[in-house]
Amino acid sequence: MWRDLLRRAVAPFPLPAAAPAGTAGSAWALACAAAGNGGDDESETAALRARVAALEAELGRAELLLRETNHRAKNAFATIASLVAIELADIRDPKAREVLQLTQERLSAVALVHQALQGSSEDAVLDLGALLKRLGGAVAFSMGAEERGIEVRIATQPVPVEAGAALTLALVANELLTNALKYAFTGRSGGCVELTLRRRAGRLLLRVKDDGIGSAPAPGRRGAAGTGLTLVRRLAEQLGARVRFGGRDGTSVTVSIPCGAL
Template sequence: MNVRVLYLDDDPAIVRLVQKALGRNGHSVIHAEDLDSALALLAEDRFDAIVLDHYLQAMTGHDVLARLRGEGVTLPVVYVTGSNEAQVAIDAIKAGASDYVIKTVDGDFLPLLTSAIEQSVDNARLRAEKARAEEEIRLGKERAEALLAEVNHRVANSLALVASLIRLQIANARNDEIKAELAETQARITAIAGMHRSLYTSHDVSRVDLNIYTAHLVNELASSLANPEKKIDVRVEADPIVLKSDRAVSIGMIVTELVTNAFKYAYPERSDGEIRVRLKQVAEDRALLTVEDDGVGINPAAAPKGTGLGSRIIKSMAASLGDGLSYDETGHGTLARVPITLG
């Protein structure tokens, strides 16, 4: 390893000794007597390290070190000071020097200085390689996230197209039962498409902001399930919880099924009503999803209406999120509770 050293010292005799000692190890030493000369050499040539003596004619090494850092010079600096001035060297380390050597009259000074220079250069190179590797990792992560965002975008668009095709099928269907089943399928596809849309519009392509996702999902459900003969008001309150995409899908499917059921069964004899969707963080690692209405109520033990697929979806996904689905006795209406373990 050939190291090019800029030695800043106003004592040329010391510099000549250092030049000979480092030259025997294959290193080059260029002398600068003052800061201006050092800055000029740094601008014109390439160096691997700087050796800086504390005592100079017009300033101290501390002053020089501050100017070097102010000029954007990031080369490792080995600080040299007298034998009774260890605190001066320690202050230099705090100010950004990479190492220090105490100047002595015995034969240890030159070997210690050579070792300090070589170690400082090695450490600087390792830091530079680490920074380059981290930058490559960062760029690779950005490329992967951009690709994943594009994938989520295309998946969301494809699912939206499928939902549109189902909507056309609903319009052409003659059987009300088939229409209802197709509408439920469309709502489930819309829930998954919304999750992918949240991913490609988010700063983190692996996690979903549940408050944004839930609000968008419920609004889309309310629009798709709207009945001109009934005015059902859907309200959403959601805390800013961030969750992995696979768990967000489960929450979206549960919300879809519960809200759809409330639209279909909560207010059979009324022309208006309200459905309330709440997602609240109740502890550091737990949240609670509730869907509530003021309708006719539900008997949890009763056989499910229709095919029962929606009930099976809710129970399976609620169990995967935490303690499963339960219904509270409210005296009127239905209150579905789904505890969620965060993580």
């Protein structure tokens, strides 16, 4: 009976065609035998142990490969960032510089999510709250919030979110925070930007609110929205989310996502 149970437990993990390095040949033969024929208790136990060892060796190699892949992806992000930086150094046209700087910031947001995913499996679940805290800190720093007297408050609950949705929402938050820090305080000496993430009534609410000059246009208004708010609207649509604009003293944008989409 226990043999059957053990066999069933390891059955979903077929043995590789050849003995993995580090697995004794005799143990390997036993493992193969156990996968097929029956045997006495002792040889079956040894075979199952060998099978576990073989699977552990496979897992070790897979983990090594994943680490290597992550490392390469990180280097690739760094290379792209350097290429953009090199282009920036030679460009004088203010509009072209702005576009490249924005590309750098968007790239950083993607790289940050990738970094948070390191070591996780493909269907990994991330803590969106923690991710947005790091993102908010990075955006505030890169846009010189502190030197400009702008306080960036980040209040997020821990919310487990599937990796794809986490990337989508990190990009949304990146656009909204960037806008607030870029436009809300024109002609002012300081202010406050607040990023909050909380759950309410089966929905996840991501809000970026500032106490600046106001006037952020709703993304649906023709001609009003630029790339950023258009991106916000498209990304929100992917999650079946609603985007609501408001705010009396400043701008407030709330993205309301049905929890089922996460």
